[in-house]
Amino acid sequence: MTLLKVQNLRKSFGGLRAVDGLSFQVAQGEVMGLLGPNGSGKTTAMNLISGALRADSGSVLLGADQLVGLPSYKITRLGVARTFQLVRVLGGMTCSENVQAGMAFRRDHSFGQAAQKEALQLLELVGLRHLADTPAGDMTYIDQKRLELARALALKPRLLLLDEWLAGLNPTELQVGIELIRSLRASGLTIILVEHVMDAVRALCDRCVVMLAGAKLAEGPTEQVLSQQDVISAYLGVPYA
Amino acid sequence: MKPANLASAGFVLVSLTLLVVAALPFFVQSDYFIAYTINVLQYGVLATAWTLFSGPTRYISLATTAFFGIGAYTVAVLSEALPWAAVLGVAGVIGVVLALIVGLSTLRLSGVHFVIFTFGLAELIRQLVTWYEVNITRVIGRYIFLDITQRQIYWQLLVLLALALFTGWLIKRSRLGLALRVIGEDELVARHLGINTTRAKVMLFVISSTFMTLVGAVMAPRWTYIDPTIVFNPIVSFQVLIMSLLGGVGHLLGPLAGVIPLTALFEVLSARFPNHFSILLGTAFLVIVYLVPNGVVEALCKWLRPRRGEKKLEAPV
Numbered sequence: 001m002t003l004l005k006v007q008n009l010r011k012s013f014g015g016l017r018a019v020d021g022l023s024f025q026v027a028q029g030e031v032m033g034l035l036g037p038n039g040s041g042k043t044t045a046m047n048l049i050s051g052a053l054r055a056d057s058g059s060v061l062l063g064a065d066q067l068v069g070l071p072s073y074k075i076t077r078l079g080v081a082r083t084f085q086l087v088r089v090l091g092g093m094t095c096s097e098n099v100q101a102g103m104a105f106r107r108d109h110s111f112g113q114a115a116q117k118e119a120l121q122l123l124e125l126v127g128l129r130h131l132a133d134t135p136a137g138d139m140t141y142i143d144q145k146r147l148e149l150a151r152a153l154a155l156k157p158r159l160l161l162l163d164e165w166l167a168g169l170n171p172t173e174l175q176v177g178i179e180l181i182r183s184l185r186a187s188g189l190t191i192i193l194v195e196h197v198m199d200a201v202r203a204l205c206d207r208c209v210v211m212l213a214g215a216k217l218a219e220g221p222t223e224q225v226l227s228q229q230d231v232i233s234a235y236l237g238v239p240y241a
Numbered sequence: 242m243k244p245a246n247l248a249s250a251g252f253v254l255v256s257l258t259l260l261v262v263a264a265l266p267f268f269v270q271s272d273y274f275i276a277y278t279i280n281v282l283q284y285g286v287l288a289t290a291w292t293l294f295s296g297p298t299r300y301i302s303l304a305t306t307a308f309f310g311i312g313a314y315t316v317a318v319l320s321e322a323l324p325w326a327a328v329l330g331v332a333g334v335i336g337v338v339l340a341l342i343v344g345l346s347t348l349r350l351s352g353v354h355f356v357i358f359t360f361g362l363a364e365l366i367r368q369l370v371t372w373y374e375v376n377i378t379r380v381i382g383r384y385i386f387l388d389i390t391q392r393q394i395y396w397q398l399l400v401l402l403a404l405a406l407f408t409g410w411l412i413k414r415s416r417l418g419l420a421l422r423v424i425g426e427d428e429l430v431a432r433h434l435g436i437n438t439t440r441a442k443v444m445l446f447v448i449s450s451t452f453m454t455l456v457g458a459v460m461a462p463r464w465t466y467i468d469p470t471i472v473f474n475p476i477v478s479f480q481v482l483i484m485s486l487l488g489g490v491g492h493l494l495g496p497l498a499g500v501i502p503l504t505a506l507f508e509v510l511s512a513r514f515p516n517h518f519s520i521l522l523g524t525a526f527l528v529i530v531y532l533v534p535n536g537v538v539e540a541l542c543k544w545l546r547p548r549r550g551e552k553k554l555e556a557p558v
Contacts, residue, residue, distance in 0.1 A: 072433055073438070077435045082433060084430075090423060090426040092426055093426060100419070105434055105435035155434065
């Protein structure tokens with residue numbers, strides 16, 4: 001069953017067509033990789049889906065709901081959660097409060113005592129249980145990334161957008177991160193992964209969409225897409241293809 | 242002690258203090274004391290109301306005097322036509338409507354743009370009132386003859402202060418309070434957590450501005466004569482801002498900790514150095530922002546707390 005259906009999505013900044021007629025679909029329970037060289041429009045596409053930016057035209061359907069034109073808080077309440085490419089935690093608040101902030105405004109919101117308990121469970125899941133009372137601003141980069149994931153999960157999303165969530169992790173942390181996302185997939189969550197770490201893409205994604213200059217260059221099962229000539233030349237230049 | 246117990250202990254303590262202050266006029270006969278305390282209470286409500294909105298959101302508003310003046314003018318216009326309670330009611334409604342208009346049109350602005358807009362708004366309203374009085378009523382200035390004693394003003398302000406503190410206490414424990422804290426931290430994240438940021442900000446702005454309008458209304462009978470330069474005095478906005486910052490905007494009682502010493506200071510300054518008041522006020526501003534950027538309450542908490550996880554907050558401006 002299709003959960004997300006993106007059709008002919010467009011967004012320009014002045015003369016630059018950042019996303020130029022992008023279309024793809026994501027099935028329920030699928031982990032899809034969104035790949036492409038720097039500047040190909042991946043993050044803009046994520047911003048259009050989450051409502052951080054308003055699309056010029058096109059359509060984004062989540063189930064039966066049209067997301068284009070909705071403010072991001074409504075899109076969030078419909079079930080889209082995201083992390084940010086440059087990590088954004090609520091620095092003056094504790095870990096636990098960060099996660100509770102994610103619970104208090106979702107559709108079946110929870111606040112107070114019950115939320116506290118649920119927040120600790122989520123922190124446990126991402127391995128931050130012991131830092132529950134630490135201000136988020138005092139944590140290391142890696143822990144902030146974990147916290148951001150916990151906060152996104154606190155929204156109980158139907159669709160999770162991870163924007164380079166695995167970037168900057170060392171090999172051990174990467175393995176932990178991959179396992180974590182795998183466990184999320186096992187629990188039935190649908191995920192779009194914008195990622196440059198190819199090991200992670202190969203390990204996690206059933207299917208990939210590759211973008212180039214705002215448009216879709218290739219789409220298909222991960223291995224197949226990654227060995228395609230035009231994809232390799234887009235990343236590495238023509239002589240390597 | 243657990244934080245919950247601490248909060249309720251604080252609640253009882255504050256309630257008792259307010260009751261004691263309410264009883265003072267029965268025991269103290271000095272008119273100077275009443276007049277001085279009215280001044281403290283007036284700024285107490287204004288600073289507490291200011292902090293309700295500007296504290297968590299970090300949107301610095303200089304529109305305090307606009308709402309204060311509107312409240313006072315409402316009284317000047319309506320005091321002979323309506324009973325006192327109704328006048329206050331109308332003032333409150335006007336405050337709500339004006340705050341809604343201003344809130345909906347400006348709260349999309351951020352940072353310095355918002356500060357300048359609110360400052361401009363206060364001037365705009367003052368000029369509009371002046372224009373109206375000059376061209377339509379043809380008299381600038383109005384007289385207020387109301388049979389309201391200093392002591393009654395004192396108690397009315399005290400009730401407003403209690404209401405403002407209670408409202409702040411309720412908001413802090415509500416989802417709205419959490420929403421505002423998240424907005425203050427990162428508005429983009431707030432929107433991506435499902436928070437309707439515009440609605441939350443406008444709601445708080447309206448609540449805060451309504452208190453300011455009511456203070457203006459309650460204070461109006463104290464002057465028998467008002468004109469736009471008296472009630473739309475921009476110094477009031479700056480004083481409220483600096484009192485709140487000195488006390489600290491992170492805590493509900495923070496602004497009061499700034500109001501009490503600064504009212505005394507400003508009283509002395511304006512009595513002893515009437516010609517240099519603005520310069521000295523500016524100096525007080527600088528000293529406070531440099532020395533206690535997060536307010537005395539925060540500084541005190543930091544000093545009392547064992548130093549773990551040293552954290553530096555940026556100044557709210």
